[in-house]
Amino acid sequence: MFGIKKNKTDGQELDENWECNTVRKLALASLEEQRRTRRWGIFFKFLAFAYLFVLLLMMNPDWSATKKDGDKKHTALVDVSGIISNDADASADNIVTALREAFEDDNTAGVILRINSPGGSPVQSAYINDEIHRLREKYEDIPLYAVISDLCASGGYYIAAGADKIYANKSSLVGSIGVIMNGFGFVDSMEKLGVQRRLHTAGEHKGFLDPFSPENPAEVAHVEKVLEQLHQQFIDVVKKGRGERLKDNDKVFSGLIWSGEEALAMGLVDDFASSSYVAREVIKAEDIVDFSVSKTYLEKLTERLGASVATHLSSQFGLSGALR
Numbered sequence: 001m002f003g004i005k006k007n008k009t010d011g012q013e014l015d016e017n018w019e020c021n022t023v024r025k026l027a028l029a030s031l032e033e034q035r036r037t038r039r040w041g042i043f044f045k046f047l048a049f050a051y052l053f054v055l056l057l058m059m060n061p062d063w064s065a066t067k068k069d070g071d072k073k074h075t076a077l078v079d080v081s082g083i084i085s086n087d088a089d090a091s092a093d094n095i096v097t098a099l100r101e102a103f104e105d106d107n108t109a110g111v112i113l114r115i116n117s118p119g120g121s122p123v124q125s126a127y128i129n130d131e132i133h134r135l136r137e138k139y140e141d142i143p144l145y146a147v148i149s150d151l152c153a154s155g156g157y158y159i160a161a162g163a164d165k166i167y168a169n170k171s172s173l174v175g176s177i178g179v180i181m182n183g184f185g186f187v188d189s190m191e192k193l194g195v196q197r198r199l200h201t202a203g204e205h206k207g208f209l210d211p212f213s214p215e216n217p218a219e220v221a222h223v224e225k226v227l228e229q230l231h232q233q234f235i236d237v238v239k240k241g242r243g244e245r246l247k248d249n250d251k252v253f254s255g256l257i258w259s260g261e262e263a264l265a266m267g268l269v270d271d272f273a274s275s276s277y278v279a280r281e282v283i284k285a286e287d288i289v290d291f292s293v294s295k296t297y298l299e300k301l302t303e304r305l306g307a308s309v310a311t312h313l314s315s316q317f318g319l320s321g322a323l324r
Helices: 010-059 092-104 122-138 155-160 187-193 217-245 260-266 275-282 297-317
Strands: 074-081 108-117 144-153 165-168 173-175 257-259 288-290
Touching: 074 092, 074 275, 092 108, 092 122, 108 155, 108 275, 122 144, 122 155, 122 217, 144 155, 144 275, 155 217, 165 260, 173 260, 257 260, 275 288
Parallel strands: 074 108, 074 288, 108 144, 144 165, 144 173
Antiparallel strands: 173 257
């Protein structure tokens, strides 16, 4: 009786396997939930720390202020970097604000406009150039020098032309004194695909330059006339700023770009120098104070927090592709 061993049926073995798998899955799910809870705890602790840091920063505004040494004279620096556009860092609002603060500072011995820009909006560039002339007239004893780093083209040079002198590097790229308007035409492609363009307008030329319609010679002529007017405005600004220093060369205003050496020979720049050299040897105030309008610590912190939140959510819910 006691020596008889009962064999398990297939059904019993399946039941036991199912129970083991279920227990294993429950244990793994519990561990994963604990890990997730721990990660969220760390995340919210980080948010609380960041919140306290922001409060401290707001209560101590001197942390973000530019420190200046008493009555010691300095060179004011204003950066024009990137595309010149209404919604970019190099907008007229930002550059003009920085220039005004630089000239109004009692310890400013001279101002450097450091430019590294491919150009952009002619309107924004004109605003800045006008303000440069106004400030130079108002503060006659404070010189303003443009220093070109890598690139000063189109609207960038429009701005530089307002300076007392322009400095560059031999390898800088300078010029592109012209105006451009470009686009694409898809008329032939649409005909091959059998697609019809249905354009309804109120106004004879309201749909001019439509990329899906054939070009109208009269409209093209009109656009070219507008571009010529803008180009002439650009030429007048450069001639006003550079005066007799410009060499008599028809290619100066052709829209071509030049190396620093060629720009010097053509009268587009005055000499080769860096910002530190101009501050030390020309303005005679070696200490440089940056007046460029930049993002505050709070804005930078907010961006980083946003990036942290996005990264954490993507890791938690697999949303990395949607958040990039």
